[in-house]
Amino acid sequence: MNRYKQFSVFVAVFILSLTTVFSGFINKAEAAEDPLGLNAEAAILVDGETGKVLYEKNADVVLGVASMSKMMTEYIVLESIDKGKISWDQKVKINEYIHKLSAAPGLSNVGLTQGEDYTVKELYSAMAIHSGNAATVALAELISGTEKNFVQLMNKKAEELGLKDYKFVNASGLNNSSLLGNHPAGGANDENVMSARATARLAYRLITDYPEVLETASQARLEFRDGRTYDNFNFMLPGLVHEYEGVDGLKTGSTDFAGYGFTATAKRGDQRFISVVMKTDTRDTRFTETEQVLNYAFSNFNKETILKKNYQAKGQKSVPVVKGKGDSVKIHTKDELALTIKNGEKDQYQPKLVLDKKKLNEDGELTAPVKKGEKIGYMTVEAKGGEPVSFLTEDGEKLAKVDVVAAESVEKANWFVLSMRGIGGFFGDLFGSVASAVKGLF
Template sequence: MFFKHFKKVCLIVMAVFTISTPLAVTANNHKTNIKTQKVSKNLSKQDKNSQQLDQQTDNLIKNNLPLNLQAKSALAVDAKTGQILYAKNADQALPTASMSKLLSIYVTLQAIQAHKINWDTKVKITPALHALSVNPEYANVELKAGHEYTIKQLYQAAIYSENAGAMAMGYGVAGSTQKFALKMRQAVKDLGINDAQIYTACGLTNGEVGSLGFKDVDDNAENKLSATDMAIISMNILKTYPHILKDTAANTTKFENNTMLNWNWMIKGRSEALPDIKVDGLKTGTSDTAGACFTGTAVKNNHRVITVVMGVHHSGQYDPSRFVETQKLLKYVYAKYHHVNLAPNQSVSEMTEGRNDGNIYVPNGKNEHLSLSFADKQDIWLDNNQQFNLQKIQPLSNLKYKGGIDAPIDKGEVVANAQVKGTKYITDSNVKLSASKDDDKANIFVRMWRSIMSLF
């Protein structure tokens, strides 16, 4: 009897537990959902924006859809090699507005490096420079007529897009604003850019700077460069003067008693910063003809890119549209590609998993086929579905011999160039290949025999 009653009690307890367990689980899940909702609410605007961009980017890549940026031209390249990761009308010359100041800064840094001037060089402000500095139509900090400012002060003003500051900097470097514009033209030619139009150090039109412009040039003439040109200039600045990142990543700087605010809203602490991609330069530009423009640089997982967007429609100076387009571009590039790291002395055959035999023909060598290795360290960006492969393996011109290379060859000697299949660059970029071992010249009898056999 006791056992029967005990069994009934156990069944009742089990039934209650079975009913209560889902309720408990549901209650716990409800608490979890509430917690998740609270976490979601606590996400910053930047985090939410980043997550939405990730979803949009994943959809594009998953469905093999193109990235359509709302810009007249755009470009993304590797900051060291110039490998093109995205391009839209990238070679079309367009008004650059204040992005021109990047070139002005580059020329100034060259002059400092050549010891023609230094950071403490004083520049006396002319009446024309003063008049430009107090023109309320343009971004400016007042430069007092007859007062002297250092190149360092004017350089900082140029970075923060002060137009008269950039013009005064050029005046101090070259002796006149017109001569400085000529130096800017020469600088881009030295970089291989032959179609640039340069008139002012600041990006205003020739007429807008008044007597500081060229006398026999139309008032509407303005600086024009392509997105590719802007990327080339930026690559050379970052390579030669990397300290510029410290200057362009600062939110504010002082000019006498004035605090100047950086127009780059993607740097840390600003409204359009991305939480997972560090943007730390370079320069914005805005005008009626140029639209909203931005040449930027960013790094993620130690891989730096340069981005350019030009001709973005905007409704006013506080419209973030150029940064929105840059956000899309950065997210797309970092999601679409993976990296292949080439190491010195790494076998071509091994790296390509046999897709390239990794050999080069040596007609007069002891070994007719010499295995190749990579000569330098280099990073390559590949589409996520792309395998690493070389094409157009060409012997160096000074080593060419009967369809191959001429022996003797020393181990480690660079003997050929190649291109990575499926990649493009804004400038010529080849992968250097070296001999993985020595290859002496075969004796005369072996060479004669090979010549005879080649006839059959």
């Protein structure tokens, strides 16, 4: 082998070695960023009670959401029923377009007969259990007149719910190209998009505001009026192929653009978790990855008392009081503060006292009278190092706060005592001034 060939082999081996080393570094970095090593483009895990974020991977990346966007349609239907705009037994007559869409090949549907009446309950069940796309559009038209109007309502409601990183172009989550020439918003090939965080926030608000959604979402099968039985696409429900203890919702989704996604919720005892996985590569992968997330949740997180009732902050167990019989008042938490945290990490949280500035004067004092039990502020917790605890919503964040109240009453001093204090203060200041002046002579 001549020197040129030897050098070429050396360079090739050297480059291969560097590639292997850097590849190892990259893989280690990726593993560090995602401790679960999920086969999903994005994912998030939250506490179902407070919306406290427990795990996330690319949670703010905007991706196709497919039929998981039906959760927004479900929210609007349940809200419309709650407000009396529609009712469960209200009849909906199926038009030609809805009929044809229900028979379109390759789409999840229950057959809907043109000219026949179906109740809102039937259509909702078809949507929530078997992800019926035509049934979804029928409900959208019932509520808003047209699907185009309904899409505007979806986007408006998303803003009201505080979602970020979203765009709805139809009610069902299909690609617009599948809607038989219709596209209520956007272009012919557009479809709904959201981030994992926005999807989780929608799911959290859905089961928090309308927990009855789980009564339908938890049904493994739909017995429809056509005599057929339709499986729920959530194969983690009892009796289905990926059955997982505690799963009772919520919504799957898949298109070529979105890949396979799944928003799940599961409850065991008093613990509920919500998870989202987005853009997995197969139908089964979304369930195996969700299983991994939920296993992580139930094995590693528990609700623990962080602050006990009547807890007093170290270094500030009282607040100064003016114009009172006493010059300070003791304060403590009204109730205990409990949060879902990772096992063994209780000591990683520290209390944070926030006093109500509206109740304090410019010197940070309360003005008597102060009644026992009167709210003075609140106590929350933050991770040591000052990082805030992350929540999906402001309402959830409020659950991580507990009122701080006066532990005793401080009555207002009478006019004579206040006058004497004023006189004493005057002569005290006068004496101090004279003493300073005399001291200055020497």
